[in-house]
Every structure is written in C-alpha cells, then in structure tokens.
C-alpha cells in the first residue's frame with residue numbers, strides 16, 4: 001500500500017532540520033530546503049539546484065509541495081486583477097490585486113467559503129468548506145506580488161485579509177502565514193503593511209492583542225446599533241457590540257494601534273442620522289478611523305447603496321466629532337472583485 005506523501009510546507013524549519021538529521025544528512029540541508037520552499041517559493045524539488053539529485057529524489061519520494069494554481073486571471077478596466085486560485089484538493093478561492101498610483105494591495109482569502117452569514121456578502125452564500133493552510137495564504141500573496149511586478153513594475157506594497165472567509169476563525173493559520181510573509185526568510189514585508197479585517201470576534205481580538213501582533217486591525221462594523229447589526233450580520237446576536245467594544249478597547253490598550261472601521265451605508269438600513277450618531281459613540285472608545293465603502297451589489301434585491309446625501313451626512317457628523325473618515329470608491333466591480341463580491345463566479 002502506498003503511503004500518502006506529506007505536505008513539506010507543513011513542517012517548521014526545526015522539523016525539516018530534524019528530518020535531514022534522521023536521514024543521516026546535515027541539519028543545514030533543512031535550512032537550504034526551507035529557503036527554497038519559502039524565500040524562493042519553489043514549485044518543485046527539481047528547482048532546488050544546490051541540493052544533490054539523490055536528495056531531491058528522496059524528498060520527492062517522501063513529500064509533496066501543495067502549491068496553489070492560478071486557474072484564471074481576470075483584469076478589470078480599472079486595473080484590478082482577480083485570481084481564481086485552485087487548491088490541491090480542487091477547491092477554489094479568490095484573491096485580488098488592487099493597484100493605485102502609490103501602492104499595490106493584495107486582498108487575500110483565509111477560508112474556502114465562510115462560516116458567518118453576513119446578509120450582504122456573496123461569500124456567505126458558499127458556506128465554509130475548510131480553512132486555508134498557511135502556505136495556501138502565502139501562495140496567494142506570492143502570486144499577486146509576481147503579478148504586481150509583471151503588470152505594474154513594482155512589488156506588492158500592502159496586504160489586506162479581506163477576501164473570502166473570516167480570518168479570526170482561522171486564527172492559527174492566518175498568523176502562521178503572516179509570520180512567513182514578514183519573515184526575512186519569506187517575503188520580508190513589514191507587518192505595518194498588513195491589515196487583518198474581521199467582522200468582530202471579541203475573544204480572538206483579545207487573543208491577538210495578547211500576542212502583541214504588529215499588523216493593523218480593521219473591523220467590518222456596518223452598524224453601531226445592535227438591532228440593526230444583528231439584522232445584517234446575524235452572529236452579532238452571539239457577539240454583541242458591547243463585547244466587541246470591550247475587546248477593541250483591550251486591543252488598543254495593548255497595541256496602541258488605531259482601529260479602522262469598514263462601513264457600508266445601505267438605503268433604508270443604516271442611512272439615518274441616528275445611525276451616524278451611534279457610530280460616533282462607538283468610535284469614541286478607542287482611537288479609530290472610518291472607511292465608508294461603496295456597496296457592490298451581489299445579485300439580490302435586498303441591499304442598495306445609499307444615496308450621496310446619506311454619505312455626506314455621515315461624513316459631516318463624523319468630522320464634526322473629530323473622527324477621520326474616508327469615502328472609498330469600490331474597485332474591480334466589473335469582474336466581481338470588489339468587497340463582498342468574491343464567490344467563485346468566474
């Protein structure tokens with residue numbers, strides 16, 4: 001009976017070193033292979049040219065490299081690129097490259113589907129199939145970095161965990177991927193250029209704060225009134241705003257890192273002055289800024305972007321209360337690559 005080969009990238013560097021020692025080789029060989037796997041993102045053992053042919057064959061006999069494959073790449077008229085990414089078990093996730101004049105940002109997925117059920121989100125309709133492994137998250141970033149160099153002549157500058165899935169429901173793997181992305185042996189990116197965006201899981205926000213992570217935190221808030229938030233993000237009934245607020249205060253006390261609130265204004269849902277006033281009160285608990293994001297329809301009739309008067313009203317009330325606010329145009333709408341639209345339709 002043939003034994004199933006192990007995913008070599010599930011091993012830590014120490015485990016790789018131990019493996020080579022157990023084979024009668026030098027521990028240093030583990031460092032070399034690790035560098036190929038992560039720093040050079042090798043797709044095959046064959047590429048590892050400073051490793052002997054026999055050793056490469058031995059690796060081939062024992063391990064696989066479960067690389068992702070970009071199945072389809074779509075380019076938007078505004079330059080945004082969406083990748084449909086095939087995983088080793090043939091499941092598909094999506095990731096997006098968003099170029100601006102000054103930066104290129106990768107929006108990456110952390111789960112296949114999502115266990116949460118935000119009513120406005122296309123991914124929610126897929127349900128959660130599984131968590132992504134650290135290497136599958138890392139590979140999405142490498143693929144987008146390559147595309148950024150190829151099409152925009154510059155390396156990737158920022159990463160947001162805002163694709164498919166709730167990153168804090170895949171906490172260990174997301175942190176392990178970030179560790180690789182920021183490590184000098186990986187991509188060597190600054191953690192300050194990485195933002196983890198959560199719908200707000202209080203216990204995990206506190207855990208992140210205790211870990212003293214250096215990346216930034218964004219929260220998809222969308223309403224600071226429990227009743228309204230629960231109607232559009234039903235898990236808010238389990239994790240109400242008071243718990244979220246307390247966790248965010250804890251986050252700030254530990255990290256001193258300002259929180260970004262992602263916020264969509266929908267007609268008839270959260271477009272009244274009382275909604276904006278509630279947001280102001282919520283923002284007062286810890287230093288924060290608000291990103292008002294344009295809504296991208298997902299093919300149902302439930303949600304509609306609020307008119308510009310409602311956005312002006314929000315901006316005026318927030319600024320009057322000293323809160324920084326930006327109103328962001330959505331990117332990649334024509335290829336379903338915008339926030340909340342990722343659902344493997346391609």
Ligand code: SF4
Nearest residue numbers: 114116118121124165
């Ligand atoms: S908005 Fe985020 S957390 Fe909510 S269902 Fe979609 S992917 Fe999941």
